[in-house]
Amino acid sequence: MNVKMLSSPRHCVSLLLAVFVSGCYGYSIRYDGYKVLRVDASNERHLRLMNQLQHDRELDFWKFPKDVMVPPEKLAGVVERLDSNGVAYDVMIADVQKLIDSQETQYIEGRHNLDLAGYDFTRYYNLSEIAQWVKDIAATYPSLATEVQVGLSYEGRELRALKVGSEQSESKEAIWFHGTLHSREWISPATVMFMTNQLLVDYSHDPDVQKYLDTYDFYILPVMNPDGYEYTWTDNRLWRKTRSPNEGSPCYGTDGNRNFEFMWGEPGASDDPCDNNYRGPFAHSEIEVKSVTDFILDTSEKQTFSLFIDFHCYGQMWITPWAYSIEEPLHYSEQHTCAGRAASAIESVHGTPYIYGNIISNADPASGLTLDWGYGTANIKHSYLVELRDRGEYGFLLPEDQIIPSGEETYAGLKAMLDCILEGQVV
Ligand SMILES: *[C@@H]1O[C@H](CO)[C@@H](O)[C@H](O)[C@H]1NC(C)=O
Numbered sequence: 001m002n003v004k005m006l007s008s009p010r011h012c013v014s015l016l017l018a019v020f021v022s023g024c025y026g027y028s029i030r031y032d033g034y035k036v037l038r039v040d041a042s043n044e045r046h047l048r049l050m051n052q053l054q055h056d057r058e059l060d061f062w063k064f065p066k067d068v069m070v071p072p073e074k075l076a077g078v079v080e081r082l083d084s085n086g087v088a089y090d091v092m093i094a095d096v097q098k099l100i101d102s103q104e105t106q107y108i109e110g111r112h113n114l115d116l117a118g119y120d121f122t123r124y125y126n127l128s129e130i131a132q133w134v135k136d137i138a139a140t141y142p143s144l145a146t147e148v149q150v151g152l153s154y155e156g157r158e159l160r161a162l163k164v165g166s167e168q169s170e171s172k173e174a175i176w177f178h179g180t181l182h183s184r185e186w187i188s189p190a191t192v193m194f195m196t197n198q199l200l201v202d203y204s205h206d207p208d209v210q211k212y213l214d215t216y217d218f219y220i221l222p223v224m225n226p227d228g229y230e231y232t233w234t235d236n237r238l239w240r241k242t243r244s245p246n247e248g249s250p251c252y253g254t255d256g257n258r259n260f261e262f263m264w265g266e267p268g269a270s271d272d273p274c275d276n277n278y279r280g281p282f283a284h285s286e287i288e289v290k291s292v293t294d295f296i297l298d299t300s301e302k303q304t305f306s307l308f309i310d311f312h313c314y315g316q317m318w319i320t321p322w323a324y325s326i327e328e329p330l331h332y333s334e335q336h337t338c339a340g341r342a343a344s345a346i347e348s349v350h351g352t353p354y355i356y357g358n359i360i361s362n363a364d365p366a367s368g369l370t371l372d373w374g375y376g377t378a379n380i381k382h383s384y385l386v387e388l389r390d391r392g393e394y395g396f397l398l399p400e401d402q403i404i405p406s407g408e409e410t411y412a413g414l415k416a417m418l419d420c421i422l423e424g425q426v427v
């Protein structure tokens, strides 16, 4: 969070020029000279310092307690405190705005390698393109995919999902996954879309995928926080939260991933609307969270959910419940086994190492999270939060040439997870 986020957004001044050059990246909120530091916070004393720094609203912890974005005018002070406490650090990103600018999406004419629906996953798609993609997928695969409206966002944008599955049997189980609860994590919608497309492409020839789509109905929502996602294309590339206003505060938005009702309000979420992990005024205060949870609970009356995944970045982790506690849940051994198979399947594709298990709670318990709700409230045994690429080299600003590799490896992880669940049901 930085104070500049409070200023009212200007319109995109470079619009006219940009039409001829490339995409419009006239961001009104800029990060010139901001650095991301990777801090070696390895003991209690270091952690205490990082906790103190977290109260400084101008510092944005990309990943607590290790990765922190620091504005230029704060750098000397932060470095001084790290040095005097003997905390080592590296500069992970030297100039955040330069990196953002260097990643401006190029709308190249005459693209090739398009899939059946006309997409190639070589660049990030914005919200209106993703909405169109949902329609195009449903039109391209009418016997396997239909569009589903899950609800509306705070600013009235549609939560557009796809229902993907064959009509081989009457009583199918269900699977839910989504991306982009945190809007700056652009690799999550891209990876979700890639995997969805691959399931549909592979259904014609891959017996495993035929089994998945014959057994399950997949409910897939690429963008759970459309207001935030749009805002990351128009005003602030690094916006994380929803865009609902907060009464009595100049700060906007709630952290969707602290707003779920299971253990809401416990430690590991902020009650300050200006914080990036603000839990909201009450559980399910965010209409996006309310719409998705209502949809899953309503659908659960007809279909049993076997798997729930919330895709984020970054960190390369397949995370199992609980996030709020170090207590092992009842089904921990099954969850841990299947998460492990998913992680090794991911690594086998491009060598991307993943860690897995009940990881959050060891370092930093967090409450009101998706995966705890999926398991604890919706009773979905296999309920996970996946942190996609990378481990911090680019963080939220993952280059577009990693979309396809991320999609390929995560798809392998999803298939390994489905195999693991199907195997468990036979036993
Ligand atoms: C989204 O992409 C389309 C091109 O496909 C472009 O016309 C539109 O301006 C873009 N919107 C934003 C907010 O970047």
Ligand SMILES: [Zn+2]
Residues within 6 Å of the ligand: 182, 185, 257, 312, 313
């Ligand atoms: Zn996230």
